[in-house]
Amino acid sequence: MTTIDPTTPIIRNSDLVAADMDGDLVMMSIEEGEYYGISGVGPRIWELLERPVTVDELAVTICGEFAVDEPTCRSDLLHFTQELIGLGLVQLA
Amino acid sequence: MIYTCYGLTFVSDLALPELLAAAASAARSEPDVQIRLGQVPTEGLTDGRQRGPFLWVSPRALWLRVPRIARFLVSDGNLITIAPEPGVDEDSIRVFLLGSALGALLFQRGLLVLHGNAIRIGEQCMVCVGASGAGKSTLAAGFLRRGYEILGDDVIAVDADCRALPGFPRIKLWQDTAQRLHIDTAQLRRIRPALAKFNYPLASPVIGVPLPIRWVYILGSHPLPDTRCEPIHGLERFTPLRNNTYRVRFLEGMALKREHLQLCGKLAGRIHLTRITRPERGFELDALVDRILADLAAHP
Numbered sequence: 001m002t003t004i005d006p007t008t009p010i011i012r013n014s015d016l017v018a019a020d021m022d023g024d025l026v027m028m029s030i031e032e033g034e035y036y037g038i039s040g041v042g043p044r045i046w047e048l049l050e051r052p053v054t055v056d057e058l059a060v061t062i063c064g065e066f067a068v069d070e071p072t073c074r075s076d077l078l079h080f081t082q083e084l085i086g087l088g089l090v091q092l093a
Numbered sequence: 094m095i096y097t098c099y100g101l102t103f104v105s106d107l108a109l110p111e112l113l114a115a116a117a118s119a120a121r122s123e124p125d126v127q128i129r130l131g132q133v134p135t136e137g138l139t140d141g142r143q144r145g146p147f148l149w150v151s152p153r154a155l156w157l158r159v160p161r162i163a164r165f166l167v168s169d170g171n172l173i174t175i176a177p178e179p180g181v182d183e184d185s186i187r188v189f190l191l192g193s194a195l196g197a198l199l200f201q202r203g204l205l206v207l208h209g210n211a212i213r214i215g216e217q218c219m220v221c222v223g224a225s226g227a228g229k230s231t232l233a234a235g236f237l238r239r240g241y242e243i244l245g246d247d248v249i250a251v252d253a254d255c256r257a258l259p260g261f262p263r264i265k266l267w268q269d270t271a272q273r274l275h276i277d278t279a280q281l282r283r284i285r286p287a288l289a290k291f292n293y294p295l296a297s298p299v300i301g302v303p304l305p306i307r308w309v310y311i312l313g314s315h316p317l318p319d320t321r322c323e324p325i326h327g328l329e330r331f332t333p334l335r336n337n338t339y340r341v342r343f344l345e346g347m348a349l350k351r352e353h354l355q356l357c358g359k360l361a362g363r364i365h366l367t368r369i370t371r372p373e374r375g376f377e378l379d380a381l382v383d384r385i386l387a388d389l390a391a392h393p
Contacts, residue, residue: 017351019358024328028354033345035335035354037328 009093052093101125133176150346170201205356211244222337223312256303
């Protein structure tokens with residue numbers, strides 16, 4: 001599996017459809033038709049992943065908008081985006 | 094014969110007494126949908142995928158075989174061709190025509206199709222969905238008895254503006270439900286000759302206009318003695334909307350899952366969605382109607 005570090009540019013997989021579900025996000029891969037849900041800070045991160053971005057850059061934005069310290073934020077983001085990559089929802093930019 | 098339902102005009106080879114006859118003016122314009130008796134391939138679609146022993150689906154067509162009843166071909170959102178089996182009665186054909194075949198046609202026209210009923214509340218409407226046997230039609234009959242208008246029962250078509258389109262004026266009731274509501278089934282037509290389930294015709298809807306959906310209730314039952322109302326938020330809204338989509342497996346071959354997800358998202362963004370769970374034993378219909386009316390009033 002592709003592994004990333006905080007400086008790797010990543011982007012959403014364009015082969016996905018997402019629908020806002022009452023503030024959360026439900027996504028579907030067009031090819032397999034599987035559904036995925038993201039809630040909490042997730043929809044905001046997804047929004048930022050529309051253009052190529054690194055985990056370091058994501059951390060700066062998210063820390064500015066949510067009450068979280070930067071080391072925790074970066075570590076959580078790395079974990080989360082790594083998971084999205086594993087599911088094929090996010091790819092290297 | 095020309096009929097109207099879901100805002101569409103239908104011209105049909107088969108008489109459809111459940112539907113409203115269209116105004117005479119409709120005869121002069123091109124119908125939206127044709128229902129024809131004719132040839133339907135015996136072995137499915139050449140350009141589609143088999144989705145079940147008797148079901149083939151492609152992006153433009155759906156082929157359905159109901160053994161001993163008929164084969165149906167639903168094409169391009171504007172044509173249903175029926176090849177009846179020898180000796181079959183028309184009532185039995187209509188059960189599947191006005192159910193699965195019509196549902197497939199509405200999907201092909203880009204609508205979200207829910208399995209439930211829609212009841213007018215002021216200038217909006219509520220939709221009640223739930224598993225078979227949950228009591229949806231009984232609940233609709235309960236609202237009807239209180240003077241509420243029913244926009245549709247069983248197959249609810251929802252447009253891109255999240256409005257329920259007026260269906261046809263009937264509720265399907267089982268014998269025991271009709272008895273509990275003191276409805277004399279001797280005067281009613283069975284939906285199929287061998288089935289103790291009846292078409293209960295309603296007075297024509299006063300308004301034939303689409304109404305925005307404001308509330309969706311998921312009706313279920315549990316072995317406990319109390320009735321529970323639980324609002325559903327966020328991500329949790331998707332699964333019940335998906336699961337209560339009419340014949341959801343049809344979507345797989347229709348290449349419509351993307352549109353379906355987006356329609357569900359739109360609807361989820363504007364409704365008050367609540368799971369209402371009644372006791373399995375002793376269906377207190379009037380109490381349930383009151384409970385829902387109170388919940389509607391609390392979430393205008």
